Amino acid sequence: MIKIPKASLCIFTASLLLASTALTAEAEPEARATAPLHGIAMHGALKYPEGFRHFEYVNPDAPKGGELKLSVVTNGFDSFNPFVIRGIAAAGINTYVYDTLLESSADEAFSEYGVIAETVEVPEDRSFVIFNLNKQARFHDGKAITANDVAFSFKILTTEGHPFYKNYYADVESVTIENRHRVRFDFGDADNRELPLILGQMPILPEHFWKDRDFQSSGLTIPVGSGPYRIASFEAGRSVTYERVDNYWAEDLGTRRGRFNFDRVSYEYYNDDTVALEAFKAGNFDFRLETSAKNWATAYTGRQFENGDIVKAAVEHHRPTGMQGFLFNTRKPVFRDPLVRKALAYGFDFEWANRNLFFDQYTRTSSYFENSDLASSGLPDGRELAILDNYRDQLSPAVFTEAYSPPDTVGENTLRGNLRTALKLLTNAGYQIRDGKMVHSETGKPLAFEILLFQKSFERVVLPFKQNLEKLGIDVTVRMVDSNQYVQRVRNFDFDMISQVLPQSDSPGNEQRDYWHSSNAGVAGSRNFMGVSDPVVDSLVELVIQAPDRESLLHRTHALDRVLLHGHYVIPHWHLRKDRIAYWHQLKRPELTPKDGVDLNNWWIEP
Structure with a gap:
């Protein structure tokens, strides 16, 4: 089951062939x-x-x-x-x-x-x-x-x-x-x-x-x-x-009692978030859910806030935050190799972004079921390990030997060191640098891709990532389109990489087919944005759906989460528990x- 907060906006898509009814x-x-x-x-x-x-x-x-x-x-x-x-x-x-x-x-x-x-x-x-x-x-x-x-x-x-x-x-x-x-x-x-x-x-x-x-x-x-x-x-x-x-x-x-209390509910459309924020402060509308850390830290000031006309609050919640990140479209040849996907993750410096762009408001995400007991952690053991053992010969050894953690620049880890690690991984994937460009050793084809955006404010996150990868000779293009064109392109998987939220609930079930099942990888409008097509993932999805009790659901979801993380389908971003x-x-x-x-x-x- 998937529940999405009413105040949130998200692209909602999926598909599977229906049994005859x-x-x-x-x-x-x-x-x-x-x-x-x-x-x-x-x-x-x-x-x-x-x-x-x-x-x-x-x-x-x-x-x-x-x-x-x-x-x-x-x-x-x-x-x-x-x-x-x-x-x-x-x-x-x-x-x-x-x-x-x-x-x-x-x-x-x-x-x-x-x-x-x-x-x-x-x-x-x-x-x-x-x-x-x-x-x-x-x-x-x-x-x-x-x-x-x-x-x-x-x-x-x-x-x-x-x-x-x-x-x-x-x-x-x-x-x-x-x-x-x-x-x-x-x-x-x-x-x-x-x-x-x-x-x-x-x-x-x-x-x-x-x-x-x-x-x-x-x-x-x-x-x-x-x-x-x-x-x-x-x-x-x-x-x-x-x-x-x-x-x-x-x-x-x-x-229904105590709910839906307004006589009228009206929505006004804005093309620009900065204009919308100023309209809110001018009293043109009544409520705002803020998604920008910078705005939250710097823009909610002035007489209206000082005299109590506008109330500002960070309200704690306990819902799963799901996964937000840079999503790879594995249908594209450039992203078919998981080693390449893993390598590119070392070019994203979350700690720098959190410190310099987000006022240290966020926590790094390391699970598709973040902020819940459904998230995997450490190494698999007990019933989760027993589930994964059934697929051991089909899985990367890292699933059993390495606790997943996205690359970071904490302590002795540095961006320079991360880029060296990325270079080693790309070399193992068959790439080398020629004339300052990362190219495939056999075909000579450059490693290049496009990041598709519709929010101008997100450029400040993407451009440092682009600059880091350019140090490895990787050519990254950032393309900005309007929201309607973005929706249509994402529905038709017409992108290389996007920044997207994959929401989850406390009770994952049928919608997991939407996200990960191979039967949806080629269906326009599905939420299998990354093109995941893996028989092990298919099997784990069915196990999650068939879980007879809460304890079984936890172990099966942990196994699914762990396999997806080690598939390197996404470069994780961050989450907020408020x-x-x-x-x-x-x-x-x-x-x-x-x-x-x-x-x-x-x-x-x-x-």
């Missing part, structure tokens, strides 16, 4: 009795009991009203359909307009509770799931949400939607409409305990709205949803405003922040 009506009842439950946990028990009134981390008495004004720094939007690969969807459309069957809590590893589905039924082996729909559930046009809409949503998402949905729901064998408010999903022979929960994340779309429309269109037709907000107005590519739905059907559910936020004083937030961090949907405006 049957849609049938009125099936025979299952012989095995299953009791209706108000929620379901991936592992262990639920935190919240049946009939709970609200999540602990919300204010159930938060007043409703006011407008939340937000900014987006990108080149606009051209679509109100976030479920297809075409176009750039408007910010907030998925969060505010569409409800899902179940809702994840932000203070558990992976548990979900009823929204459109009032109860859920699963057998002990989780070979199927039944959703019993809330009979009060309504779309914005007043029509009831039925099992037909659930089956329709599954079918259209997995056949015409973004490739992500085919991958995420690939193990579903059949869908059965048992009655108007009861729908069943069967998983065949799939050993996947996560499937009932990830089906619970599925947005439910109105069949009556889409049946005569082109679902794959990325146009600006205002959709019909069932969520707490609907689109009130928009200016194409520049702004969009959502208004809270009067008499929202789910307002009093335990999963959300850096600033907001105008009229905004109020709950006293308790859950482990997942700041969520504006729990905030309100003081009357």
